[in-house]
Amino acid sequence: MKLQPRILVIGGLAAGPSAASKAKRVNPDAEVILIERTPYISYGICEIPYYLTGEYQDDRDLVVYSPERLQQHKNVTVWTHTEVEHIDRNNNTVQVKDLMKGVRRKEEYDRLIITTGSSPRMLPFMKPDMNNVFTIKELGKAYELHDFLKKHKPRTAIIIGGGFIGLEMAESFRKLDIEVTVLHRHIYPFSHMDKQSGDILVSALHENGVHYVPNSNVKSFGANADGNVKTVVTENGTFDADLVIVAVGVYPNTSLAQDAGVETGTTGAIKTNERQQTNLDGIYAAGDCCEVKNLITRRPTYIPLATVASKMAWTAGENAAGGRAAFKGAIRNIAVRVFEYEMSRVGLTQKEAEDTGYKTISETIQAPSRIPGMPHNARLTVTYLADKETGRLIGATLIGKDGAAQRGNVLAAMIQQESTIADVAALDLMYAPPFSPLWDPLLVAANQTLKKL
Amino acid sequence: MKLQPRILVIGGLAAGPSAASKAKRVNPDAEVILIERTPYISYGICEIPYYLTGEYQDDRDLVVYSPERLQQHKNVTVWTHTEVEHIDRNNNTVQVKDLMKGVRRKEEYDRLIITTGSSPRMLPFMKPDMNNVFTIKELGKAYELHDFLKKHKPRTAIIIGGGFIGLEMAESFRKLDIEVTVLHRHIYPFSHMDKQSGDILVSALHENGVHYVPNSNVKSFGANADGNVKTVVTENGTFDADLVIVAVGVYPNTSLAQDAGVETGTTGAIKTNERQQTNLDGIYAAGDCCEVKNLITRRPTYIPLATVASKMAWTAGENAAGGRAAFKGAIRNIAVRVFEYEMSRVGLTQKEAEDTGYKTISETIQAPSRIPGMPHNARLTVTYLADKETGRLIGATLIGKDGAAQRGNVLAAMIQQESTIADVAALDLMYAPPFSPLWDPLLVAANQTLKKL
Numbered sequence: 001m002k003l004q005p006r007i008l009v010i011g012g013l014a015a016g017p018s019a020a021s022k023a024k025r026v027n028p029d030a031e032v033i034l035i036e037r038t039p040y041i042s043y044g045i046c047e048i049p050y051y052l053t054g055e056y057q058d059d060r061d062l063v064v065y066s067p068e069r070l071q072q073h074k075n076v077t078v079w080t081h082t083e084v085e086h087i088d089r090n091n092n093t094v095q096v097k098d099l100m101k102g103v104r105r106k107e108e109y110d111r112l113i114i115t116t117g118s119s120p121r122m123l124p125f126m127k128p129d130m131n132n133v134f135t136i137k138e139l140g141k142a143y144e145l146h147d148f149l150k151k152h153k154p155r156t157a158i159i160i161g162g163g164f165i166g167l168e169m170a171e172s173f174r175k176l177d178i179e180v181t182v183l184h185r186h187i188y189p190f191s192h193m194d195k196q197s198g199d200i201l202v203s204a205l206h207e208n209g210v211h212y213v214p215n216s217n218v219k220s221f222g223a224n225a226d227g228n229v230k231t232v233v234t235e236n237g238t239f240d241a242d243l244v245i246v247a248v249g250v251y252p253n254t255s256l257a258q259d260a261g262v263e264t265g266t267t268g269a270i271k272t273n274e275r276q277q278t279n280l281d282g283i284y285a286a287g288d289c290c291e292v293k294n295l296i297t298r299r300p301t302y303i304p305l306a307t308v309a310s311k312m313a314w315t316a317g318e319n320a321a322g323g324r325a326a327f328k329g330a331i332r333n334i335a336v337r338v339f340e341y342e343m344s345r346v347g348l349t350q351k352e353a354e355d356t357g358y359k360t361i362s363e364t365i366q367a368p369s370r371i372p373g374m375p376h377n378a379r380l381t382v383t384y385l386a387d388k389e390t391g392r393l394i395g396a397t398l399i400g401k402d403g404a405a406q407r408g409n410v411l412a413a414m415i416q417q418e419s420t421i422a423d424v425a426a427l428d429l430m431y432a433p434p435f436s437p438l439w440d441p442l443l444v445a446a447n448q449t450l451k452k453l
Numbered sequence: 454m455k456l457q458p459r460i461l462v463i464g465g466l467a468a469g470p471s472a473a474s475k476a477k478r479v480n481p482d483a484e485v486i487l488i489e490r491t492p493y494i495s496y497g498i499c500e501i502p503y504y505l506t507g508e509y510q511d512d513r514d515l516v517v518y519s520p521e522r523l524q525q526h527k528n529v530t531v532w533t534h535t536e537v538e539h540i541d542r543n544n545n546t547v548q549v550k551d552l553m554k555g556v557r558r559k560e561e562y563d564r565l566i567i568t569t570g571s572s573p574r575m576l577p578f579m580k581p582d583m584n585n586v587f588t589i590k591e592l593g594k595a596y597e598l599h600d601f602l603k604k605h606k607p608r609t610a611i612i613i614g615g616g617f618i619g620l621e622m623a624e625s626f627r628k629l630d631i632e633v634t635v636l637h638r639h640i641y642p643f644s645h646m647d648k649q650s651g652d653i654l655v656s657a658l659h660e661n662g663v664h665y666v667p668n669s670n671v672k673s674f675g676a677n678a679d680g681n682v683k684t685v686v687t688e689n690g691t692f693d694a695d696l697v698i699v700a701v702g703v704y705p706n707t708s709l710a711q712d713a714g715v716e717t718g719t720t721g722a723i724k725t726n727e728r729q730q731t732n733l734d735g736i737y738a739a740g741d742c743c744e745v746k747n748l749i750t751r752r753p754t755y756i757p758l759a760t761v762a763s764k765m766a767w768t769a770g771e772n773a774a775g776g777r778a779a780f781k782g783a784i785r786n787i788a789v790r791v792f793e794y795e796m797s798r799v800g801l802t803q804k805e806a807e808d809t810g811y812k813t814i815s816e817t818i819q820a821p822s823r824i825p826g827m828p829h830n831a832r833l834t835v836t837y838l839a840d841k842e843t844g845r846l847i848g849a850t851l852i853g854k855d856g857a858a859q860r861g862n863v864l865a866a867m868i869q870q871e872s873t874i875a876d877v878a879a880l881d882l883m884y885a886p887p888f889s890p891l892w893d894p895l896l897v898a899a900n901q902t903l904k905k906l
Contacts, residue, residue, distance in 0.1 A: 047886050050827065056886060058826030164885075295881075306891055307884045328879055335883035344883065373511030374503065405888040406859035409895075410866050412881055417870040426781055428748075428865055430788035430797065431760045432617075433500050433509060435858040438759055442862075 004029045005110035007320050008094060010084045010256070012036030013043065014306055015287025015313035016115035017065055021074040022317030023113070030321055033077040033107075034070065035084055035096060040139040041067055046306055048142045049168035052149065053175045062139060087112065087260035089280050111282050111320040114257050114270065115313065118250035118288035118304045123160070125220050126246065129227040133244045136165050154178055154242030158232045160218050161247035162189035164336040167201075169245050170210045171339050180209070181239050183216040183232065192349040194383050196364045197397045201338060208339040213239075250304050252289045267291040267302040274326040276316035284320050286312035293329030295416055296348055296394050297356045303332050333412040335405035344408025347395035347415045350385055359388040363449040367441035369403040371433050378402040382445040384421065391420040391453050398441075407442055421449045457482045458563035460773050461547060463537045463709070465489030466496065467759055468740025468766035469568035470518055474527040475770030476566070483774055486530040486560075487523065488537055488549060493592040494520055499759055501595045502621040505602065506628045515592060540565065540713035542733050564735050564773040567710050567723065568766065571703035571741035571757045576613070578673050579699065582680040586697045589618050607631055607695030611685045613671050614700035615642035617789040620654075622698050623663045624792050633662070634692050636669040636685065645802040647836050649817045650850045654791060661792040666692075703757050705742045720744040720755040727779040729769035737773050739765035746782030748869055749801055749847050750809045756785050786865040788858035797861025800848035800868045803838055812841040816902040820894035822856040824886050831855040835898040837874065844873040844906050851894075860895055874902045 007030050009020040020034045034041065042065035050056035060066075067078035079096070085104070086095040093106045120135035132154070134145045148154075157173045159166045162184030173180045182189075182205065188198030189205075189212075205212045213236055222231035222238070232239045252269035254262075263279040265271035269291035276284045287309040294301040308330045318325040335344045353360045362385045370377040378401035385395035396411045398404040414424050425446035431438045460483050462473040473487045487494065495518040503509035513519075520531035532549070538557070539548040546559045573588035585607070587598045601607075610626045612619045615637030626633045635642075635658065641651030642658075642665075658665045666689055675684035675691070685692045705722035707715075716732040718724035722744035729737045740762040747754040761783045771778040788797045806813045815838045823830040831854035838848035849864045851857040867877050878899035884891045 044824075044886075044891075046884065046891075047824065047826070050886050055828065056824075056826045305884070307881065310891060311879075330881040333881045333883040335885040335888050337885065337887040342888070346883075371497075371500065371509075373500070373509045375508065403859065405883060405885065406856065407862070409860070409880075409882050409893075410862045412883070413863050413866040413872075414870070416879070416881060417867070417872055417876065419866075419870055423870065426764075426869070427862075428760065428783040428786045428869060429862050430786045430799075430858060430865070431499065431758070432788040432790065432858065433497075433503050434790040435788050435795070438497075438499075438763060440862075 002110055004031060005321075006031045006108060007033070007111045007113065008107065008109040009034045009113040009115060010094070011115035011117050011287070011289075012041030012078070012080070013115075013117050014045075015117065015309045016113070017042040017070055017076070018310055018313035019113045019115055019286050019317035019320070020076040021070070022314045023321040024075050026318050026321035026323045028075070031077070032075070033079060035079045035082050037081070037083045037099065038138065038140060039080050041065065041078060041080065042070060043139045045137060048136050049165075049172040051142065052146060053172045062142065084256060087256065089260050089283065092282065109282075111284065113316050113320050114262070114278070114283065114285040114289060115287045116253040116256060116289045118252050120246065121249045121251055123218060123246060123248070127227070130221070130223060130229050131226070132228045132242065133246060135246050136169065137250065148243070149176065152242065156241050157181070157243040157245065158183060158239050158241040159245045159247060160232065161249070162186070162212070163247060163249065164190070164334060165247040166245070167336060167338050169247065170205065171208070171337065174208055174210060174339070178243070179211075181211040181213060183213050183218060183234055183239070185215065185217055187214045190345065192351040194350065194362065194364065194397060196381060197343070197383055197399045200381055200399050201341070201343065204338050204341045250288065252302065252304070254289055257285065257289065265291045265300045267300055269302050271300070274328060275319045276312055276327060277319070284316040286316035295329040295331050299356065303330055305332070305334070307333070331412060331415050333408060335408055340401050341399060342401070342404035344396070344398040344404045346408050346412045347393070348385060349395060353385060353387070353394055358394065360394070361386050361388050361449070361452045363445065363452055365441065365445045365448050367439070367444040368437050369400055369441065370435060371437045374433050376402050380404060380441045382441050384445050384449045386421050386449055386453065388453070391422060393419060393421055393424055410442060421446050421453060425450055455563055457484065458774075459484045459561060460486070460564045460566065461560065461562040462487045462566040462568060463547070464568035464570050464740070464742075465494030465531070465533070466568075466570050467498070468570065468762045469566070470495040470523055470529070471763055471766035472566045472568055472739050472770035472773070473529040474523070475767045476774040477528050479771050479774035479776045481528070484530070485528070486532060488532045488535050490534070490536045490552065491591065491593060492533050494518065494531060494533065495523060496592045498590060501589050502618070502625040504595065505599060506625045515595065537709060540709065542713050542736065545735065562735075564737065566769050566773050567715070567731070567736065567738040567742060568740045569706040569709060569742045571705050573699065574702045574704055576671060576699060576701070580680070583674070583676060583682050584679070585681045585695065586699060588699050589622065590703070601696070602629065605695065609694050610634070610696040610698065611636060611692050611694040612698045612700060613685065614702070615639070615665070616700060616702065617643070617787060618700040619698070620789060620791050622700065623658065624661070624790070627661055627663060627792070631696070632664075634664040634666060636666050636671060636687055636692070638668065638670055640667045643798065645804040647803065647815065647817065647850060649834060650796070650836055650852045653834055653852050654794070654796065657791050657794045703741065705755065705757070707742055710738065710742065718744045718753045720753050722755050724753070727781060728772045729765055729780060730772070737769040739769035748782040748784050752809065756783055758785070758787070760786070784865060784868050786861060788861055793854050794852060795854070795857035797849070797851040797857045799861050799865045800846070801838060802848060806838060806840075806847055811847065813847070814839050814841050814902070814905045816898065816905055818894070818898045818901050820892070820897040821890050822853055822894065823888060824890045827886050829855050833857060833894045835894050837898050837902045839874050839902055839906065841906070844875060846872060846874055846877055863895060874899050874906060878903055
C-alpha cells in the first residue's frame with residue numbers, strides 16, 4: 001500500500017465517522033474522506049426517544065461530531081450533501097454527485113470502506129407526503145418529529161411495531177402526555193418472548209396507559225385530503241391517530257455495494273471476513289449494511305445495533321489503514337427501559353435456537369434484585385435458555401424494576417465465553433446490601449436451571 | 454451411609470443454617486441438628502451498618518431464620534445456648550455443654566459439618582469491660598451497639614480499620630450525625646489500593662466529613678474509671694472518642710477442629726477438598742473457618758465473605774447428606790458503597806499478583822458510566838490488572854458514583870472464565886441511553902490496556 005493512501009468512507013451516520021477516525025489514527029499520513037448524502041454526520045439514533053422528552057440534554061443535541069469537528073479533531077475530510085452513485089472496482093474510483101450543485105465527478109481511492117447503514121422498513125401503503133408519519137432513523141426526521149410535536153401537540157399516537165424502538169417511543173410519548181397505541185404483529189413485544197417476561201412487559205405497558213394491541217397486522221392507512229393519516233386499519237380494528245410512528249425494523253443498504261460486485265450473504269447484508277474485508281480487493285464494509293457472525297450459532301446473522309457496528313467500524317478503519325484488527329462476531333445484547341422496567345435480552349431466543357438445531361431447556365425464576373429490606377429492591381424475573389446437550393447458556397431474558405440491564409452484561413460475558421449453566425452457578429458474584437442479595441438472581445436462576453439439565 | 458444418618462452442624466451464624474437446610478433437603482430422612490453457642494442463628498452481619506441507620510428495614514431485623522422458623526420451614530433441629538466442647542473422631546461423638554443448665558452430654562453423629570466461622574481480630578489492649586468499644590460481627594453486639602447509639606448519643610466515633618466494614622460504618626455514623634475518624638494502617642483504605650482509586654476514595658471520605666488518618670497504627674487506648682475508652686493513641690496523635698469501632702479483620706475459628714485432628718492449611722484456616730471434606734472421615738467444614746482455593750492463583754487463600762461461605766455451605770450440606778457437589782473456589786469479589794460512591798474490587802491486587810510471581814501490567818481509565826446528557830451519568834474509574842505473559846485479566850478496581858458494583862460482576866465473570874484483556878475488549882455489551890454509553894467503560898479500559906500488552 002502507498003505511504004499516503006487515499007481512503008474513502010461511504011456513509012456518515014455512525015460506523016462511517018468511527019471507521020474514518022480510526023483509519024486516520026492508525027495511519028496519520030493517509031488521506032481519509034468521509035462522504036455523506038445528507039447534511040448530517042455522526043449522530044445518535046438511540047437517543048432520539050429521550051431527546052424528544054428532554055430527558056437527554058446535551059449541548060450538541062444528537063450530534064457527536066459535526067463535519068467541522070470531525071475535520072478539526074480527527075483530521076478527517078468530510079463531504080456532506082454528496083452521494084456516491086457508483087463504485088468502479090476496476091479503476092478504483094467512485095462516481096460522486098454533489099447534491100447542492102448537481103455536479104458529478106470521479107474520485108480515486110486506494111481503500112474503500114462501505115458504511116451505508118440500514119433503512120427503516122416501510123409499509124406498502126406509506127407515501128412520502130404523509131406528514132404525520134415518522135420513522136426513527138434519520139436525524140433530519142428526528143428534528144422534524146420534534147417540531148411536529150411542538151407545533152401540532154398531537155393527542156394520540158399509533159406506534160406500529162413493538163420492538164425496542166416502538167417501546168421506547170411509547171414511553172416517551174406517554175411522558176409527553178400523548179395517548180399511545182402500540183400495534184404489534186406478535187402476541188408479546190419483540191419477537192419470540194417467553195410468556196412470563198412477555199406478560200410482565202405487557203402489564204408494564206398497560207399500567208402506564210399504553211394501549212397494546214397484539215397480533216395486529218396493519219392493512220392500510222386512512223388519510224385525509226392534506227395527506228395526513230387519520231386512521232390505521234388493522235385486522236383487529238381501526239385506530240385513530242394524530243401521529244403515526246412506523247418502527248418495524250430495518251434492512252441493510254446494499255445496492256451500491258452489490259452493483260459494484262460486493263457479495264451479500266444469506267441474511268441479505270454484506271458479507272465480510274473477520275477483517276471486515278468484502279470479496280473485492282481493497283473494499284471494506286462495516287455497520288448496519290453488514291451481516292455479522294453470531295458467536296453462539298457460528299452462523300451469519302443480521303444484528304443492526306450500534307454496539308456491533310462500532311466494533312466493525314474500528315476493525316474496518318484499522319485494517320483499511322494497514323493494521324491487523326479482527327472482529328470475531330457478536331451474540332446480540334439488547335437492553336431497553338420500558339417506563340420503570342428494565343429489560344435485557346441476550347443471545348438466542350428459543351425459536352432461533354431451535355431453528356439452528358439446538359435442543360433447548362429453559363427455566364424462569366423470580367428473585368429479589370437487592371436484599372429485601374433495602375431500598376430499590378424489586379422482583380427480578382430471569383429466564384435462561386440452555387443447550388441441553390452441552391449445558392451451555394445460549395440465551396437469557398431479564399426483566400424487572402431494578403438491576404436487569406447490567407446483569408444482562410454478566411450473562412453476555414458468560415455466553416460469549418461459551419460458559420455452561422454450571423459455570424454461571426459457580427460465579428463469584430459480589431454481595432453488598434446496597435447493591436444485591438446474598439444469592440444473586442443470576443445464581444438462583446442457574447441453580448434452578450441445573451436441576452433440569 | 455445409614456438411610457437415616459444423623460448430621461450435626463456446629464455453628465449457627467450463616468454457613469451452618471445453610472448447610473443444615475441443604476442437608477435436610479438432599480436427604481429428608483436424615484436427622485439434622487444445628488448447634489449454636491449463642492441465642493441467635495442465621496443472621497446477617499453485612500446488613501448491620503444499614504440496620505443502625507434505619508436504611509435496612511425488615512420485620513425480622515437481621516435474623517433470616519429464627520430457631521423456630523428454621524425448625525418449621527427446613528425441618529432442622531436447632532440447639533441454641535449449646536457449645537460443642539470436644540469432637541471425638543474415633544467414637545463419632547461430640548461433647549456438648551448446655552450453657553443454660555451447665556450440663557454436659559455426649560451426642561453421636563454420622564456426619565459432622567464444622568461451620569464455626571471467624572472472630573474479629575482484637576487489639577492487644579482491648580478489654581472485655583470496655584463498654585464503648587465494639588466489633589461488628591455478632592448479632593448480640595449489633596443490638597448492644599444499636600442501644601448504645603440511642604442511649605448515649607455519641608458525638609464522636611473512632612473507627613479503627615479502613616476495610617469495607619470500617620468504611621460502611623463511617624458512612625452510617627455520618628448519617629447519624631456523628632463525627633467520624635477512620636484510622637487505617639495503610640495509606641489508602643483497604644490494602645494495596647492503586648493510587649488513582651485510592652485518591653478518589655479518600656476524597657469521598659473527606660467530602661463527606663470523615664476524618665481519614667492514613668498510616669496510623671493504634672498503640673493504646675486511654676480509658677477512664679468506668680472502663681469507657683476516651684482516647685485512642687496512635688503514632689499520628691491521640692484522638693478523642695465517645696465510641697470506638699474495631700474493624701481490623703477476622704481470623705478463622707479452628708481450635709475445636711484442630712483439637713480433633715482436623716488439618717488447617719497455609720492460611721491457618723481449615724483445609725478441605727472440593728467436596729468440603731476435611732482430612733477426617735465424615736467431617737466436613739464450610740464458611741469462614743475454611744480456606745478456599747483462589748481460582749486465579751490456584752493457591753489456598755482466606756476469603757471470609759458471605760458469598761463464598763454460602764457456596765461452601767451448600768456443598769458441605771449436600772455432600773454430608775450423600776450428594777456429590779463440588780465447590781471449585783473463588784476469585785474474591787467485593788463491592789462496597791461509600792457514601793455516594795460505589796466501589797468494586799475483583800480478583801488479585803497488584804501486590805498479591807506480584808507475590809504469586811505474576812509479571813503484571815495495569816492501566817487506569819476514566820469514562821462516563823452512561824451516555825453524557827442522560828441522568829445519573831458519572832465518571833467511572835476503571836483499573837485493570839493483567840498478566841503480562843498470557844494477557845489474562847487477573848484483577849480490577851472500579852470506583853464511581855454510578856455503575857461500579859454491577860460492572861464488577863461482569864469482570865468477575867471474565868476473570869473466573871480465565872479470559873484475556875482481548876476477550877474483554879471483544880465483549881458484546883449492551884448499549885441503551887438510560888443505562889450505558891455506546892462504548893462501555895469496561896471496553897474502553899480493555900482497549901487501553903491492550904496497548905500495553
